[in-house]
Amino acid sequence: MLRSASSVISFKIGWWIVPDAKTPAAVRVTSFSLTYHAGAPRTVLHDLNLDIAPGTCTALVGESGSGKTTLGRAIAGRHPRTTTTEGSIQVSGRSAYMLQDAASALNPLRQVRWQLKQALKIRGVPRRELETRSLELLANVGVPEPAIIMTRYPHELSGGLAQRVLLASVLATEPDVLVADEPTSALDVTTQAKVMRLFRRIIEEQGLTLVLITHDLVAATLLADRVAVILDGAIVEESETATIIQSPTHTYTRALVAAATSTEILTLGDGTHEPS
Template sequence: MKARRPGEPGPADHTAPLLRVDELVVDLPRPDGDGRAVRVVDGVSFDVPAGTTVGLIGESGSGKTMTALAVIGLLPDRAATGGELVWRGEDLLRPGTDWRRVRGHQISMIFQDPLAALNPSLTIGRQVGEILRRAGRPRAEVRATVIDLLGRAGVPEPERRMSSYPHEFSGGLRQRAMIALALAGNPSLLLADEPTTALDVTVQARILRLLRSIQQEQGLAMLLVSHDLRVIAHVADEVVVMYAGRVAERGRAAEVLRRPGHPYTRALVASVPAVRTRTALADPLPGAPATPANRPSGCAFHPRCPLARDRCRTEVPRTREVAPGRWSACHFAEEVLIP
């Protein structure tokens, strides 16, 4: 039997997740060039089942975007990785992965800033159709498919607007064009990195509804990166809470947000009144977030944690199952879970 190359689809395994991230590690050189590395992602693990949305949530510097970039093979050139990224039974981190077969075709990404991600010198239609032309599709078929993709993404008058340039689109339309571009290769997994951050609240809601609709229509899995718990609560089935490059907590989104199992998650939920009730006042999260470059000893959250004890300052907590389907990296998670 011929062996499959990494990233090449194999026989369907309905018991396995579409993507399994297992003890992922990403090291980047320090900006000061002293030769040492910063571990920006430190032992991150989670699954993305087919057809579901997994939310990566955390403050700036938590490692969310680096995790997503590792999944699609777009880390900086000098990055070093470890662990496993098992996509359809094959580890993408093994030497020999043909990212051209994976990126855009099997896994696609919607970037945070569409104006920066889109080429200003090419029309929207040209950019959306690039992956189709590279596949050798006839010109008439490419044009028809691009019009269809733009229309499905909510771009009005797609036949006319495909000739526009990115600067001629509003922020919301540029994000819709990015969604069309990401769907052009018919992927199974969509990575969305803060897809609504630069948009006003009304447009944010429309984009989130669009993503959810497309996902359900096509059976896509989605990995959604966000710092906004309201977005995660609205869209995600599962949630992975990250802090200083590590997983603090993961589980079903509704359960995690209703009854957090980590002090950091509890503080995040308390800081967003809409996640709790319509009338509750926000309780700001105290202190400055730790980053991988200045990660404290022991539990990285201990300087900001009201439950911190001597053990928290010296011992890194392991991620463990603290309730069915719930994992927490807190020495005292059971206390946190008590209503």
């Protein structure tokens, strides 16, 4: 595993094996189980199966302790050493993991410029190109006045701006698959929608495959093409987002949908992820 000095990003190149070309998938989870061995053995993921197509977003949705974060970390190759696994997870290309809270993920003692350059150095970008590439990364994620923001420290950024800087740092490693852990949970509703639209644009323009970890089904509808509902370490339902919202089959999924008010849940019949 390679990590930036700011501990923002980790990724593995060619982690496990590229999926079978006959049935292409950016991520393929096959009969995957995971057991913790810190103390008494405890199996937290049970015989999971999941395929994620390239250039799409799949949301892993569930309550705290459901296993969604453990699965996301396993996809990114970050499960603890005190675990054993059965089955397999195949990831095509390079994977990266985006931590939940940008304010704590970014190094508080370093300017934005340093954080981006560290990420670019991981990818072997020549020193003479670091400044230009850093500015381009910030512009790509919609940061206004990138040259000024480059000189700022994390505590000087708003929540939405810090999230964009963190995303720029992750994208600097040029991942094929990005696992984003609750990327909007600390943001207000308006900023959440803006960040979700940013993720959607990057997916469409760069062909990124996104695995979104969230407890919020409403947030998932803003971005995800498909939703996998996780309960007690098992995937109890997985389908297209519109199907999950309009025709949930599992009792737990129906409860999640019912918990979201009619004004929050999107009408997905027109195929858009944008809020009205």
